[in-house]
Amino acid sequence: MSNVSYGRSNVYNASARAKARKASLIDSTRMRQLLQQGPDSIGASIGELGYRTEMDMYASRMSGADAVEAALFHNMDNDIHQVMSFCHGHLRSLVAIYVERFDYEKAKTVLRAINGGASDEMIEDQILPPENTRNSPWLAIVRSTEGLQEAVDAMSGTPWGRTLSKLEGDLTLEEMENALDMQYFSDAIKAVKSGKGEPRLLRYLRMEIDHRNIINQLRAIRLETSQEKRSSIVIPGGRIDNSVMKQACLATNDSDLLEALGRSSSFDATGFEEAMSKSSSQGTLDPYAELLSHQRHSLLKKFSHLSPISPFPVIHYIECKALEIRNLRLLVRGKAAGLPDDVIEAHMDY
Amino acid sequence: MALDIKPTRSELINLKRRIKQTSSGYNLLKMKRDGLFHEFRTLLSEMISAREELVGTYRDALQAISLASSIEGGLSVKSAAIAASKRPEVSVSKRNIMGVVVPKVDGQNLKLSTEDRGLGLIGGSPYIDEAADSYSLLIEKVVKAAEMEATLKRLLEEIEATKRRVNALEFKVIPEMKEAQTFIQLRLEEMEREETFRLKRFKNK
Numbered sequence: 001m002s003n004v005s006y007g008r009s010n011v012y013n014a015s016a017r018a019k020a021r022k023a024s025l026i027d028s029t030r031m032r033q034l035l036q037q038g039p040d041s042i043g044a045s046i047g048e049l050g051y052r053t054e055m056d057m058y059a060s061r062m063s064g065a066d067a068v069e070a071a072l073f074h075n076m077d078n079d080i081h082q083v084m085s086f087c088h089g090h091l092r093s094l095v096a097i098y099v100e101r102f103d104y105e106k107a108k109t110v111l112r113a114i115n116g117g118a119s120d121e122m123i124e125d126q127i128l129p130p131e132n133t134r135n136s137p138w139l140a141i142v143r144s145t146e147g148l149q150e151a152v153d154a155m156s157g158t159p160w161g162r163t164l165s166k167l168e169g170d171l172t173l174e175e176m177e178n179a180l181d182m183q184y185f186s187d188a189i190k191a192v193k194s195g196k197g198e199p200r201l202l203r204y205l206r207m208e209i210d211h212r213n214i215i216n217q218l219r220a221i222r223l224e225t226s227q228e229k230r231s232s233i234v235i236p237g238g239r240i241d242n243s244v245m246k247q248a249c250l251a252t253n254d255s256d257l258l259e260a261l262g263r264s265s266s267f268d269a270t271g272f273e274e275a276m277s278k279s280s281s282q283g284t285l286d287p288y289a290e291l292l293s294h295q296r297h298s299l300l301k302k303f304s305h306l307s308p309i310s311p312f313p314v315i316h317y318i319e320c321k322a323l324e325i326r327n328l329r330l331l332v333r334g335k336a337a338g339l340p341d342d343v344i345e346a347h348m349d350y
Numbered sequence: 351m352a353l354d355i356k357p358t359r360s361e362l363i364n365l366k367r368r369i370k371q372t373s374s375g376y377n378l379l380k381m382k383r384d385g386l387f388h389e390f391r392t393l394l395s396e397m398i399s400a401r402e403e404l405v406g407t408y409r410d411a412l413q414a415i416s417l418a419s420s421i422e423g424g425l426s427v428k429s430a431a432i433a434a435s436k437r438p439e440v441s442v443s444k445r446n447i448m449g450v451v452v453p454k455v456d457g458q459n460l461k462l463s464t465e466d467r468g469l470g471l472i473g474g475s476p477y478i479d480e481a482a483d484s485y486s487l488l489i490e491k492v493v494k495a496a497e498m499e500a501t502l503k504r505l506l507e508e509i510e511a512t513k514r515r516v517n518a519l520e521f522k523v524i525p526e527m528k529e530a531q532t533f534i535q536l537r538l539e540e541m542e543r544e545e546t547f548r549l550k551r552f553k554n555k
Contacts, residue, residue, distance in 0.1 A: 108429070117435070126425075126428050173433060173470075
């Protein structure tokens, strides 16, 4: 990711193709129709919406929501691969910044499996299904390694492998995961800054960092994490000043945290008051997570329209595809678990 | 009742002693039964509230895990679940309530801290945190409820057995002994009357 290519990009072509793909995604009306369906028929309807091939692959050994979810992930992996194949040069490097986060997640899953001593069969059956050929390298690491250090060695040559190999001492899984997340954002910022100048992409990334920092601080308050640790998990590079974030790390409740964040002109406090009151009444961080998620998606959507010939339409398409997958998963899992329709709908993002 | 007993004075003395012993045993058993019953009732009310709490916690945990699986994905939840190298463990020892051996369940690693879960804080999800916390709480309550339920079961069995013993003593053993005592007393009196009558007959001859 940090090696940004400066070769010829095909921004016009790729943007047009991404927009065409975006137009074929499930729209909000169809999504609401799916919401009205029962848990039995929803799987069949999702199959008809372009996921049939993947669903058939998993139908023989999985059932219910697990099969649908595995099929959705497989479809998304295929889709991202196709999108990357039609992006060239500098554009490809920029889109890769967004796409690589999925690989980082898989790297973390592999480390978790090895650390927790999960069996190869369990990983294959439930987490990284072998039907998806893009899981093969990850499965090979799970099968061939015993400890975390061996896994790190097996990942050498990849950005996440390089990050992990730089770490010294006897590290815990938590430290490794934190290092990977830090490195992802650091590489992403570096890559965008070193490119031809994509201020909007940079702004989006910085907003994402801010949101990650805010939600992490809210989680840390609930987990009663020490101030030292809270400071150590602040991802640098966000729009909110470091000094403000340091102050935010001292907050002992949501109200103090928001007050501290409010000192930064880059902090958009819209909706936080309402989220705070909902969060305290429901006893969950869900209102904050939803608010931040909506803010990010609306910014990405806005940038996609403002910069029609840029990496944004492509990134926006990938984000929309990820959202579609998330919404479908929410429907399937939510219906299977018996969540009320209004709860499911409240968490859906179009 | 077939009174297969010797109507002798020594037997009567023995029987009187046994009746006295059995009556004091009966009183002790009755007290044990009442004590166990009192203990059972106290535990039962605790158990009812623990059960209600357990059902509520289970409902919350189910809601939290459903939301986490729906929003973050079942694969992410499973991925987070396999990370922990510490697993909840329970050990069962024994304790004594009024002579009744009941299980004592102790748990280790029931409530894991963020560090114990092993997951990185930066890329974590609040939904998964909340689901993990809910399930930690649920496991604690399950262990507590399991211990109370097993204790109640053992107490109930003991109360049943004690009740049977008390009833047997009250309605069978002690009445039979008293009947035997009466029989011996009557028999002895009769033998005395026979003896007196025989002596009178000898005198008259």
